[in-house]
Amino acid sequence: xxxxxxxxxxxxxxxxxxxxxxxxxxxxxxxxxxxxxxxxxxxxxxxxxxxxxxxxxxxxxxxxxxxxxxxxxxxxxxxxxxxxxxxxxxxxxxxxxxxxxxxxxxxxxxxxxxxxxxxxxxxxxxxxxxxxxxxxxxxxxxxxxxxxxxxxxxxxxxxxxxxxxxxxxxxxxxxxxxxxxxxxxxxxxxxxxxxxxxxxxxxxxxxxxxxxxxxxxxxxxxxxxxxxxxxxxxxxxxxxxxxxxxxxxxxxxxxxxxxxxxxxxxxxxxxxxxxxxxxxxxxxxxxxxxxxxxxxxxxxxxxxxxx
Amino acid sequence: xxxxxxxxxxxxxxxxxxxxxxxxxxxxxxxxxxxxxxxxxxxxxxxxxxxxxxxxxxxxxxxxxxxxxxxxxxxxxxxxxxxxxxxxxxxxxxxxxxxxxxxxxxxxxxxxxxxxxxxxxxxxxxxxxxxxxxxxxxxxxxxxxxxxxxxxxxxxxxxxxxxxxxxxxxxxxxxxxxxxxxxxxxxxxxxxxxxxxxxxxxxxxxxxxxxxxxxxxxxxxxxxxxxxxxxxxxxxxxxxxxxxxxxxxxxxxxxxxxxxxxxxxxxxxxxxxxxxxxxxxxxxxxxxxxxxxxxxxxxxxxxxxxxxxxxxxxxx
Amino acid sequence: xxxxxxxxxxxxxxxxxxxxxxxxxxxxxxxxxxxxxxxxxxxxxxxxxxxxxxxxxxxxxxxxxxxxxxxxxxxxxxxxxxxxxxxxxxxxxxxxxxxxxxxxxxxxxxxxxxxxxxxxxxxxxxxxxxxxxxxxxxxxxxxxxxxxxxxxxxxxxxxxxxxxxxxxxxxxxxxxxxxxxxxxxxxxxxxxxxxxxxxxxxxxxxxxxxxxxxxxxxxxxxxxxxxxxxxxxxxxxxxxxxxxxxxxxxxxxxxxxxxxxxxxxxxxxxxxxxxxxxxxxxxxxxxxxxxxxxxxxxxxxxxxxxxxxxxxxx
Numbered sequence: 001x002x003x004x005x006x007x008x009x010x011x012x013x014x015x016x017x018x019x020x021x022x023x024x025x026x027x028x029x030x031x032x033x034x035x036x037x038x039x040x041x042x043x044x045x046x047x048x049x050x051x052x053x054x055x056x057x058x059x060x061x062x063x064x065x066x067x068x069x070x071x072x073x074x075x076x077x078x079x080x081x082x083x084x085x086x087x088x089x090x091x092x093x094x095x096x097x098x099x100x101x102x103x104x105x106x107x108x109x110x111x112x113x114x115x116x117x118x119x120x121x122x123x124x125x126x127x128x129x130x131x132x133x134x135x136x137x138x139x140x141x142x143x144x145x146x147x148x149x150x151x152x153x154x155x156x157x158x159x160x161x162x163x164x165x166x167x168x169x170x171x172x173x174x175x176x177x178x179x180x181x182x183x184x185x186x187x188x189x190x191x192x193x194x195x196x197x198x199x200x201x202x203x204x205x206x207x208x209x210x211x212x213x214x215x216x217x218x219x220x221x222x223x224x225x226x227x228x229x230x231x232x233x234x235x236x237x238x239x240x241x242x243x244x245x246x247x248x249x250x251x252x253x254x255x256x257x258x259x260x261x262x263x264x265x266x267x268x269x270x271x272x273x274x275x276x277x278x279x280x281x282x283x284x285x286x287x288x289x290x291x292x293x294x295x296x297x298x299x300x301x302x303x304x305x306x307x
Numbered sequence: 308x309x310x311x312x313x314x315x316x317x318x319x320x321x322x323x324x325x326x327x328x329x330x331x332x333x334x335x336x337x338x339x340x341x342x343x344x345x346x347x348x349x350x351x352x353x354x355x356x357x358x359x360x361x362x363x364x365x366x367x368x369x370x371x372x373x374x375x376x377x378x379x380x381x382x383x384x385x386x387x388x389x390x391x392x393x394x395x396x397x398x399x400x401x402x403x404x405x406x407x408x409x410x411x412x413x414x415x416x417x418x419x420x421x422x423x424x425x426x427x428x429x430x431x432x433x434x435x436x437x438x439x440x441x442x443x444x445x446x447x448x449x450x451x452x453x454x455x456x457x458x459x460x461x462x463x464x465x466x467x468x469x470x471x472x473x474x475x476x477x478x479x480x481x482x483x484x485x486x487x488x489x490x491x492x493x494x495x496x497x498x499x500x501x502x503x504x505x506x507x508x509x510x511x512x513x514x515x516x517x518x519x520x521x522x523x524x525x526x527x528x529x530x531x532x533x534x535x536x537x538x539x540x541x542x543x544x545x546x547x548x549x550x551x552x553x554x555x556x557x558x559x560x561x562x563x564x565x566x567x568x569x570x571x572x573x574x575x576x577x578x579x580x581x582x583x584x585x586x587x588x589x590x591x592x593x594x595x596x597x598x599x600x601x602x603x604x605x606x607x608x609x610x611x612x613x614x615x616x617x618x619x620x621x622x623x
Numbered sequence: 624x625x626x627x628x629x630x631x632x633x634x635x636x637x638x639x640x641x642x643x644x645x646x647x648x649x650x651x652x653x654x655x656x657x658x659x660x661x662x663x664x665x666x667x668x669x670x671x672x673x674x675x676x677x678x679x680x681x682x683x684x685x686x687x688x689x690x691x692x693x694x695x696x697x698x699x700x701x702x703x704x705x706x707x708x709x710x711x712x713x714x715x716x717x718x719x720x721x722x723x724x725x726x727x728x729x730x731x732x733x734x735x736x737x738x739x740x741x742x743x744x745x746x747x748x749x750x751x752x753x754x755x756x757x758x759x760x761x762x763x764x765x766x767x768x769x770x771x772x773x774x775x776x777x778x779x780x781x782x783x784x785x786x787x788x789x790x791x792x793x794x795x796x797x798x799x800x801x802x803x804x805x806x807x808x809x810x811x812x813x814x815x816x817x818x819x820x821x822x823x824x825x826x827x828x829x830x831x832x833x834x835x836x837x838x839x840x841x842x843x844x845x846x847x848x849x850x851x852x853x854x855x856x857x858x859x860x861x862x863x864x865x866x867x868x869x870x871x872x873x874x875x876x877x878x879x880x881x882x883x884x885x886x887x888x889x890x891x892x893x894x895x896x897x898x899x900x901x902x903x904x905x906x907x908x909x910x911x912x913x914x915x916x917x918x919x920x921x922x923x924x925x926x927x928x929x930x931x932x933x934x935x936x937x
Contacts, residue, residue: 027443027446129318133322133325135555135558136555136557136558136603136604136607137326137558137600137603138557138558138559138561138562138565138599138600138603139558139559139562140561140562140565140566141561141562141565141577141580141581141595141596141599142330142596144580144581144584145330145333145334145337145584145592145596146333148337148338148584148585149333149336149337150336150337150338150339153335153336153338154336197717197720198712198713198714198717198718199717199718199719199720199723199728201676201681201710201712202710202712202718202731202778202781203731203735204680204681205679205680205681205705205708205709205710206705206706206709206731206732206735206736206785207680207701207702207705207706207735207736208735212735216720216723217720217723220720220722220723221720221721221722235450239450239452242452242454242455243452243453243454243566246452246454247454247569247581248585259452262454262455262458265458266458266461266570269458269461269462269466270466273462273466276455276458276459276462277459277462279455280452280455280458280459283452283455284447284450284451284452284455287450287451287452288446288447288450288451290450291446291449291450292446295446
C-alpha cells in the first residue's frame, strides 16, 4: 500500500509561519520592542531602590518638588518622594492589574462564550441577552459604585478592608466583573464555527461529555482569537485601572499606580506640570503599544487579512 | 416589525428593572448609611433614638422590602430627596441632564463627522500613507486616558497659553453666549477626540469591506466616477453597521462625559453622579445611575430601529 | 444471519423558522444484519445523512425506535452501545482535530469510553495505524501533514479503535480523488472481512455502492421508497425513482436507455412535501390516486426481501 508522507509547507509549523507574518507588521513589531522595554523599566525599580537606597513611600517634606538631581533623576513629588522609582513601581502595579483582571475577566468571558456557543438554543439566548445588556451599560459609573463599596459590609474585617492588598484585589475583581463581554462574544462566535466540525461530531458519537468536548476540541481550536482579544483587553483594563485610581476608587496611596499618581496632579498642574505628564504618558504609551500588538497578532493569525 | 419593536421595548423595561435592583443593592453597600449625617449632627442621640429613627426610615427592614417601597414610590414619580443639595432629586437631575446633553450631542456630532471623513479617506487606499497616519491617530485616540487628555488640554490651553478657561460653564461676571461657548470648547474637544478614534476605525473597516463587494465593482465598471461610487453606492451600505455601533456607543460616551465633566467642572449628570457617590447622597446616586441606564437603553432601542430602517432585509 | 440493528418507524423532524417543520426522515424502517453492508442512497436532501446521524446517536429521532443487538436504544442503553456504533465522515479535512496528534485522535473513542489504560490505548493506536496502512511514525504527527486519503484512513482507524460492530460511513469516498477512492474502498472491505463488521454506507454514487454493498435502501424526501438485495434492486428496480437514479449513472459498455425514466423537475421542499406518494410530482407513472394515497412498502412480486413503496411497481 502506498502511504507516502506528504511534506507540505505547512509542516514547518503554524507558529513559525505566524511569526513570519507578524514580523512584517511594522507597528506590531515596534510595539513588541516598546513593551519589552517597558517591562525592563518597571522591573528596574528593584535595583534602583537597592542601589540608591530609596524608599518609594517615605515622605520627606523638606524635599517637596525638588528638581531632578543625581540619585533622583526625575526629581521629587508633592510629598518629597522619588518620582522615577514611584513611576516604576506604579507601572508594576498597573501592568499587574491589567494582566490579572484580563485573565480573570477573560476566564469569565471564555466560560460564558463557550457555553453559549456550544449549548446554543435557550442557554445561548439567555447568556447573550445578558452580555448585550452588559455591553450597553454606562460602565464607568457602575465601576465607581463597585469601587465605593464598603468591604466591611460584605463581611470582611476592618484590617483587611483598609489594607493595600484589599485595594489591589478589589480593583482586579471589579474590572473583571465588568470587562468580559468582548471576549465572551468573540468566543461564542468562534465556538459556533468549531461546534459543527466533524471531529467534534465524532467525539459526540463516541459519547463524550460537553466538558470533554469544550476542553479537548473547542478550546485549543479557538486559542488564536482568544489570544488576540485578551491582548486588546489588557489595554482597556489598564485604562480602566488608571481612571478608577485617578478618581480615588482604585489603588489606594501610598501604593503608587500610574492612575493614582495623577490623583493630585490636577491641582498641581500649574506648579509641577511634569508630575502630570509622566504617568499619563506612560499609560498612553503602554496602552497604544498593547493595542498595536493585538492588531499585529490579529494580522499574523488570520491568513486572509491583508494588512 | 411591530412585534420586533414591542419585544425590544419589553426587554429594555426588564433590563431597567433588573438594573434598578442591582444598583439599589450596590448603593446599600457603600460606606455609611442614610442616617449618619443626622446622627453626626445630634451628638446626644442615644442608641434607642437611633434605633427608632432606623425603624421610622424602614432601614431595619430586609432589602427586598425596602427595594419594593422605593420602586413603588419611584414609579409614582417620587425619587426622594437629595441630602447634599437639599432638594428633591428630580429638581437636581433636570438641569444636570441639560448640561450633559449639550456636551454629549456636540461631541457626538463632531466625532461622527470627523470619523466619517477620516475613515473614508483611509479606506480609499488601505495600506497607503494616508491610511497609515489616520490609523496611527485612531489608535492614539482609543489608547489615550480621557482624564489625562483633559489634563494636558488644561495644561496647554489654560495654564500655558491662557487661551481658554479651565473649568465651569460660564464666568460669574460675564455669562454671555460667547463666554458659554468658550467654556464648552475644551470639554467638547476632549470628549470628541476620545471617541473619534474608535469610530474612525469602524468606518474604515466597514468601508473597506463594502468597497470590495460585487455591486461596487459593477458600479465602477459601469463608468461611474470614483467619487460617486464611494459616496453614493458604498457609503449607504457601509453605514448600516456603523450607525448601529455609534448608537450602541452611548454607554461609552456617557462614561467619557463623566470624566470630562469632572475634569472641567461642568455641572452635568456625570459629575453629579460622581459627587453624589463621594458624598454618600444615596437617593441622588441611585436616580442618576438609573437615569443614565434608561437613556442608554433608549439609545440602544433607537439603534435597533435605525438598523431595521437602514437594512431592507430587516423590515419584512 | 442475525440482525444487528433495527430501525423501526424512525421519523426525524426539525423545527424551521416560521414555526414550520422539516420532515427530514419520515417513518423509515430498516434492518442491518451482522457482517452486512447496507447502502443508503438518494439525492442530497433525501434525509440519508440525517438517518445516518440518528443511527450514530448524533441526532435523536422525533419518533420511532432503534434496536441494537435486540436492545432498544434509550438514554440508558445508549452509552454502552456507543462504542459499538462508530461513524466515518465525508470530509477528511474536517474530520480530524488539527490540534490533536494522530495517536490521540485514533485512541479518542477509547479515552471517552474509559477503556483501558493510557498505555494500552497507545498500543491500540499503533496497531490500528498499521492496520489501515500508514507507517508507525504517523502516530506523532498532526493532520495537516497528511493527504485526504491518508486522513480518511486515520478516520477509519479511529472508528475501529473501540472494536465496533457497526460503522456508519457518511459518503466516505466522495471527497477523495478517484484514484484514492478505490484504495480506501478496498481498505473498508478488508477490515470488514477480517472483523465481521457491518456498514451503513451512505452514498449518492451508485457505482461505488455496487462494489461494496449487499443490500440497498433508496430514500426520497425522507421516505424509504425501495429496499432490496443489490442484484435484485439494480437488476430490476421496482420503483420509478430507483429506475431514474440508475438511468442517470453512465456506465461503460451499456448504452443509456433514452429518456428511460429520466427525472423531470426538481425535488420538492421537505418543508412542504407532496401529498400521497411523495414522488408523484416527478413520476412518469403517476395516476390520480398517487396524489391521494400514501403507498406502503410491499414485497415485489415473488421476492420477500425486495420491497418497494409504489402503487404501480413493476
